[in-house]
Amino acid sequence: MLLMIMIMIIMLLWNEDDELDTARGSSRSSNGLDLTLPSDLNFMPTLGNGHLGYTVFGDAIFMNGVYNGPAGNSKRARIPNWLNITTEVCDRFGCATDADVAVNGTSYEMDLRDGYFRSITTYNSLGLSIEQRTYPHKFFNRALVYEVVATRSTAYGTRANSPQFLRLSQHPGNASDAFEFVVVSNGSSASGDYRTIRGRTDIIEFERFQQQPQEIYIIFSQSLEEPLQLEWPTWQAEVRHRIIICIDREQSVALKELQDVLQLNANSMLQRHTDAWHNFWDRDFSIELVGNVLELSQIINAGIFYLASSLPSLSTNQVNEPFYGLSPTGLGRGNLEADYQGHNFWDTEIWMLPVVTHFGFEYGKQVLDYRSRKLEAAKYNARSKGYKGARFPWESAYTGTEVTNPCCPEVAQQEIHISPDISFALQKFFAHSGDYAWVCDKAWPIAAEVAEFLVSRAACEEFRPVCHLLNVMGPDEDHPDVDDNVYTNAVSKIALEFAEWAGEMCGNDSTELFEKWRRVSDRLLILHDTALDYHPQHAGYVVNTTIKQADTILLGYPLRYDTSTTHLNDLRIYSNVTRESGPAMTWSMFATNYLTSSQEWLGHEYFERGYKDYVRPEFKVWSETPLGFEGSANFLTGIGGFLQAMIYGYGGVNFVRDNNKTTMILRVGMSPLNVDEVHVNYLRYARNTCRWVFGPRFSNMDCGVRSGAQGNFEMVQGKKRTLLGRSFNVTLVKGDEPVYISYLE
Structure with a gap:
């Protein structure tokens, strides 16, 4: 397939028939891009639905939270990519070759709006085309889907050399080194069951927090152990086929998913998937650019898609499992050191979460809930090093204990800033959401334990009002074993202050505890x-x-x-x-x-x-x-x-905790070069969903009240204070002072 002459077509977000103003430079290309496949197939699209993920043409499928290996050798457990299927057109003399394809070639399309990858091969000399489509279903999220549609031109339908069958073959890659697989059932049409495989990971991560290996079940709608031959009579204009693979920890869940999917015809099955993605783009989050900036628009929307693909689907056929966080290269990768083995870092809270929160508060809660569920492991990590409180590991996976690669022990020992980073992220999430109940239920327990760790880790001078954090590594990993990294100390001061605020807000009256935290916070040295x-x-x-x-x-x-x-x-x-x-x-x-x-x-x-x-x-x-x-x-x-x-740089918007309330700060935005306007749709603040439009001359924030929302908003600009009510619309023009909008519960 890779030897063919190929034409790449990328439709980034909107389809050809959308009636959008092309002058807006939004996210679609009327003609596509004529490119080749990347020379390095690592840079093929990575698709996922928060439960399962894979890279197109890759040799691995990965499942949320499933890891194999001890401590620093723990990595996402690789499932062979049985979804990597190809279809050939054949007759009794053999199958079509590259020479039959070379005139029109193969087009490859990553459709972000509909959430699938497809290829279309045109066999010009044979008068037919083969469309292949692959995707992890966004609603039936235990299901991975491969579909093929073969279409014959009527002019060629009766020719003697017209292909008579399709041959479907799997290319899963090598056997997995992570699982011991056992065939539960080979499936048969007579019994009505399906080929089912049970996989059990070989090595646990850390016995204290994982007593047993992890177990998964993989159920196939149809076995492809040997290539599958689909008859295609010469008089038949079209043939369609689909292969569904369902994976879950519970056999009954995977089986129900497969049965529910197979009750739908192919069109209905795809429609449920595309509807779910359309809901995301049309109700959760999108960014549109106005101007002649197609390339930048494509990069923005592709970025949103790849980030969202690793998050849990919020509307699913069956209840989701707990989410195990966002690793730097997403759910569809993690078998390699280059993929950071699928581990979680500070990347989650500092780099990804501020954007994920705007997709919807539930997405943000799902991400942060991983840290909440691993709090006991973080407390163990602190105790094992002689400290109090909770020390979150630099890298974490299934158990929440330290799994940093054995290559780099100093990183695990010294990058302690991840704990206050998490506390900082909790405060930022509150600043977005204004969710006081969530603070007391989820944020305060973590913030308190992080504060205890920081106090026990600090070295305070006896005769000077100065405290230090010694033998640390900041974000700059070229400089290990330094004292008083200014970022580490600053984010630690913020974490200590947030813990005190959250404790008081949640009804803790321990003045001794708060004074201990405040004493260290006030004295931490900022060089x-x-x-x-x-x-x-x-x-x-x-x-x-x-x-x-x-x-x-x-x-x-x-x-x-x-x-x-x-x-x-x-x-x-x-x-x-x-x-x-x-x-x-x-x-x-x-x-x-x-x-x-x-x-x-x-x-x-x-x-x-x-x-x-x-x-x-x-x-x-x-x-x-x-x-x-x-x-x-x-x-x-x-x-x-x-x-x-x-959003925050050009858009000029930010969210802060201002004493006991949340505040949105707005300044007049600006736009990237050649961009007339930026439309950020469905930006979240407190109980409202907002639309933020900005350009080089003006900015407009329109926040409509959500169903069931309570409370009011107050605006301060300069010395002027204005009560806005439950919804508001604010416009700034160049030269205006910044605006501070606070949510009053």
Whole structure:
């Protein structure tokens, strides 16, 4: 198949027949893009539904929460990709060859709006075409679907050399090294059952929190152990066929899913899937650009799609299992070290969650609930190192204990900032949602334990009001074993302050506890060089020393710890020493910080730098590192940073906890180069769903009240205070002061 002459067609989001104004430069191409497949098939699209995921043409299927291997060797357990199926057209003399295809070739289409990948092969000399479609079903989310439609031109239907059957073959790759598979049933038409395989992982992750191997069941609608031959009489214009594979921990759940899917005809089955994706684009989240910016529109919507594909479907045929978090390369990857073995990092909370929250608060809760369920493991991690409270591991998987690769023990030991990162994310989620009940139920227990860990980890001087965090590593992993990394200390101060606020708000009256936290928070050292008016990254940092990635500059956005002229000096100094091969999200953070500091042209420069060298052109799949360097594929962390730059940098919106209320900060936005307007649809704030439209001259926030919403909004601009009611519409023009809109419960 890969030897054929191929034409790539990418339809990013909207279909050909949508009556959209093409001048809006939204997300569709009327003619598609004429490209070849990526030379590295790692950069094929990765598809998922939060329960199952895979990369097109890849050799692996992965399931949410299923890992194999001990401690740092734990990785997503690879299921052979039995969905990787190809169809050939054949007659009694053999099958069609590349020569039969070469005139018109094969088109490959990633349809983001409908949520499937397909190829169409035209056999010009034979007068027929073969369409193959593959997708993880978004509503029947235990089901993976392969469909083939073969169509014959009537002019060729009676020819003697016209193909007489289709041959379907599986290409699952090598046997799995993660599972011991046993055939439960081979299936037979006589008995009415299906081929069923039970898989049991070989090695548990950590015995204290996992007593037994994990077990899954895989049920096939039809066995393809041997190639399947479908008869195609020459008089028949079309033949259709589908293969369904259902996977779950429970055999009964997988079987019910398969039976429910097979009750539907092929069109109805696809319709349930596309309806679910349409609901996401039309009700949950989308970004539209106005202007002649098709390429950027495609990158934005492809990024949204790949990020959403790793999240749980919120409306499903059967109840979802607990969600096991967002790893840097998503659910459809995780067998390789380059995929970070499917582990969870700070990437989840700092880079992806701020965007995921706008997809809907339930998505954000699903992501954060993983940390809540692993709190006991985090407390164990702290105790095992001689500390109190909860220390979340740098990398976590099934059990929530430390699973950092054995290559890099210093990373696991020293990147303690992930614990306050999680606490910071809890506070940001509250700032978005205004959900006080959630704070007390989910956020406060975590925030309290993180605060206890930070106090026990801090080293406070006896005769000076100064506390340190020693022997740490900040986000810049080129500098291990440093003292007082300024990002780590700043996010820890924020975490301690949030824990005190949450405790008081949730009815805890332990003044002794709060005083202990406050004493450390007030004294944690934030390094500042008065001569150069900048923050040294860590004790002993020498100006012009090269660093790996965004670190100190994060004190501006997202932390909002320091937005003074000192922050501008941080941006200037560290922009000149960050290495070229750094990860994608670094430049997006420079862009966001420059844009929020009204440094528009520098913002444009770093915004473009943050995606142009990181996105593969064929399917807009992201790489962790610039093209030409080794790095991860489908890099969701980079997508998250890029979308934050669009929403928070160009959009000029932010959400903060302001004492006992949440506040949305609006400033006049700006737009990327050649973009007339940006429409962010379904941005969430408190009980409302908003539409944020911004461009180089104005910004408009329109927030409509949601069903059952209570409370009111208050706006402060300068010295003017205005009660807005339960919904509001605010327009800013260039030169206006920022607006602060607070939700009053």
